Amino acid sequence: MRKLSFAVVGAGHGGKAMAAHLALKGFPVKLYNRTLSKIDPIIKMKGIEIEGEINGFGKLDLASDKIGDVVKDADIIMVVVPAFAHASIAERCAPYLKDGQIILLNPGRTCGALEFLNILRERGNTSDVIVSEAQTFIYASRGMGPASVKIFRIKQAIPVAAIPAVRTEAALDKINQAYPEFISATSVIETSFNNIGAVFHPAITILNASRIESTLGNFQFYVEGVTQAVSRVLEEVDRERVEVAHTLRCKNVLSAMDWLIMAYNVVEDNLFDAIHSNPGYVGIMAPRTSNVRYITEDVPMSLVPIAEFGRVFGVKTPTTDSLIKLANVIFKTDFIKTGRNLTRLRLDNLNLDEIRNVFIEGAPKRLF
Amino acid sequence: MRKLSFAVVGAGHGGKAMAAHLALKGFPVKLYNRTLSKIDPIIKMKGIEIEGEINGFGKLDLASDKIGDVVKDADIIMVVVPAFAHASIAERCAPYLKDGQIILLNPGRTCGALEFLNILRERGNTSDVIVSEAQTFIYASRGMGPASVKIFRIKQAIPVAAIPAVRTEAALDKINQAYPEFISATSVIETSFNNIGAVFHPAITILNASRIESTLGNFQFYVEGVTQAVSRVLEEVDRERVEVAHTLRCKNVLSAMDWLIMAYNVVEDNLFDAIHSNPGYVGIMAPRTSNVRYITEDVPMSLVPIAEFGRVFGVKTPTTDSLIKLANVIFKTDFIKTGRNLTRLRLDNLNLDEIRNVFIEGAPKRLF
Known part of the structure; x- marks a missing residue:
């Protein structure tokens, strides 16, 4: 079986931990960060030192501030940024994502996967991608230096759901090849709440x-x-x-x-x-x-x-x-205006069954 | 001119400061406290030691937990209790208050005088008393012992208003004989806000x-x-x-x-x-x-x-x-329920002019 390839989006301590660990697990990994200067040391070292629960050097195929170069050929795109950046990451990824790719938000907070998918569709990306969210971040980690990170703990049994929920198993089939720690949630309602x-x-x-x-x-x-x-x-x-x-x-x-x-x-x-x-x-x-x-x-x-x-x-x-x-x-x-209000989530004017349908079965009348 | 007689209701440090100071000014003073044990030392000493801005021994005519004995013959009743106790003080005073007496809440917080007067009327007291409120407490004081108190500062130009405002001057004419520091506010709206x-x-x-x-x-x-x-x-x-x-x-x-x-x-x-x-x-x-x-x-x-x-x-x-x-x-x-909501203030269902009338001219259709 061909090794799955990963893109890790975001090079905070969480993204660094995930990129290095995936590389040590033997997967091809590319890392994106918006600010180039922050990943300069990683580019120079061609990877990330990791210590703690896991020890070693995670060699990366690429570290770059060009998001297209990082995500376009990845099987799985791990988004490891604060939830308030999910929207802008979705916008920047939209031109590059294509059929079969899986996006996992680590974590989605509340309704991250829905917001991400909405933006892809509104930007004209109609490809058959699966957008999913984890309930929490898998690592307890801390940055130790510009190209090094410490993992204190790897959490177990982390619920994941795709939007809509009928796609969750397809996403986990692949994600579990790298991370058996992720398990299936009933829907993003569960991971979001x-x-x-x-x-x-x-x-x-x-x-x-x-x-x-x-x-x-x-x-x-x-x-x-x-x-x-x-x-x-x-x-x-x-x-x-x-x-x-x-x-x-x-x-x-x-x-x-x-x-x-x-x-x-x-x-x-x-x-x-x-x-x-x-x-x-x-x-x-x-x-x-x-x-x-x-x-x-x-x-x-x-x-x-x-x-x-x-x-x-x-x-x-x-x-x-x-x-x-x-x-x-x-x-x-005004966090209500800047945050995930129902208008921004494109759920305004839907009744309960319609909203549940968006989360669980997918809404046939909508773009996805 | 006959010396005005005072009742001071409440023997916290504020009430003690006021009672002692009034006595030192030469006015006959009686002091009430709900809990007898707290004023036992004052009863034994027949007065209160005062230090700081004012020094001396304020001899009291009476210190008692019988509110009727304290308030019934006083010209001016100084209420010096937390605002949440105004209602119960009004209830307990209602059987004893009579024409010509002046009540001053020190201070009223917001709408204390209105609440106090409402309760007197509802308890069947229709006498011609004036209920007024001060905007703040006149003393910066601290209790030094069970029968002694220290006054750090006596504030100046403290606004006072009666309810309704047309009675303010009549109240201040008397109060100013003891306390020139109190000045006239336009209405209790001003002192309350x-x-x-x-x-x-x-x-x-x-x-x-x-x-x-x-x-x-x-x-x-x-x-x-x-x-x-x-x-x-x-x-x-x-x-x-x-x-x-x-x-x-x-x-x-x-x-x-x-x-x-x-x-x-x-x-x-x-x-x-x-x-x-x-x-x-x-x-x-x-x-x-x-x-x-x-x-x-x-x-x-x-x-x-x-x-x-x-x-x-x-x-x-x-x-x-x-x-x-x-x-x-x-x-x-539920502080909205236990507090001074408009129902408790008997202002519900009144429009702005009617409410202002209660505060300023007195509401002819009401009991007061």
Whole structure:
């Protein structure tokens, strides 16, 4: 069997970890980054040093800021960029993607695959590609230098879904040749709503806004940042998310509590204790500024679509709305307008069955 | 001229400062407190030690937990309790108040005088009393012991208004015999909306919620607690408050910036710098828990009525609403229901002119 070839889009620490690891697994890998200077050392070294769980040198076939050169012949395109960059990556890829290619967003946050596919179609790309999203990023990793990265942990059993869901198995058949860790989710509703980062990151950041700014993040984000008051807000945001998912008839959505139990074997009966008994959170420091992806990614790309689905289907999400509003005020922006609102997702004016159809069977009257 | 007699209701540090100071000024003073044990030392000493700006021993005619004994013969009743206790004080005073007595809430927060008067009338008290409210508390004071108090500063030019405003001069004629510091406000709209505590306290507390809980308030509330992110939220809450006041045709409402300029001679062009250049804020520590009057008083007694007036008169107050919602979640309560909503203020179903009439001329069709 011919080895699958990979494109990795994005050379942050996550993209570097994935590119190097895939290369060490023996797959041909090309790496794209928008800013050339950032990958200059990788170009010079022709690859990436990797340490931690995996050790070695991942030799790359190409590292480039020309996205066409990187993606056009890849069997699988791994997108490893913040969710707010998915749209621009889709725009730049649209001229090059062709039948049979598979795109996986690592991760999609909420409705990333749908947004990506919409943009391909609107840019006139009607090829038979499969766009899919992972529920979370597979690696816990950290950049160690311009061409080196450390992998602390490789996560197991990461749900993946394609849009529509009927294409998921075809995508996983190929993706699993490199990554057996990815498993099948029922649909992108599941991967989009089982997004615990959206519950934890914005609420903890906003309720620690002044502390982050005045201490430059010099405190433990979860251990010190999640107090009883904060945990009550987390519980409400979580409850609203789960309720919206249930309204979309997603059965596999986990509460944050259940997720902590599943992911970390935590055994507690409330979210505050569950967070504080999770050794995985010890030592994770707060970000150094409040201008962080915990807001700029999680609010527009996750809280906004969750609140939008709630609004359309009559689920009240006042706590989520309050966090979005405060984020808007703090960042002097309008994350509802810039984020994944239903207009941007091309789901406005659809009823519940029509939306589920877009996610699950594919919408025959639409371009895809 | 016969010396006016005073009742002081509430024996926190503020009530103690006022009772002792009035006694030292030579007025007969009786002091009420709901919890007898708290005033036992005052009863034994027959008065209160006072130090700081004023020094001496304020001898009281009575200190008691029988509110009737304290208020029934007083010319002026000074209420010095948190705003959330105004209603229960009004209920307990209702059987005893009679023609000619003056009640002054120190301070009223937002619509305290209206709430107090409504309750008197609903309890069947139709006597010709004047209920008024001060815009802020006259003393900066601190309790030093069970029967002693320190006055750091006596504020000047404190606006007072009666409900309705046509009664303000009659109230001040008497109050000024003891306190020339009180001046006439145009109406309780002015005293109720020029409430800078409502802008600063809840927003700073909520955006420092975890820091307060995890450090037990071991940081400077304004100096460290107001960062750029927090100041942007303060600016929005302030803008919403001023806009609602303007809709009620209150011309004398000050922005927080203008108030800092007026009260502290601060000269800056933005709220962040104005707060940080105010030496009056240096050394003010955060509260030790987030379960503080900064929330339990300012949210239901000020932010709620401001948002309620906004809702009825078409002024959007999304930032204020967000803070109320987060306070509700953090405190597991419903401050809109427990607070000064328009139903509780008996202003529901009134139009703007009718509401202004209640505040300014008195509403002839109502009991008062």
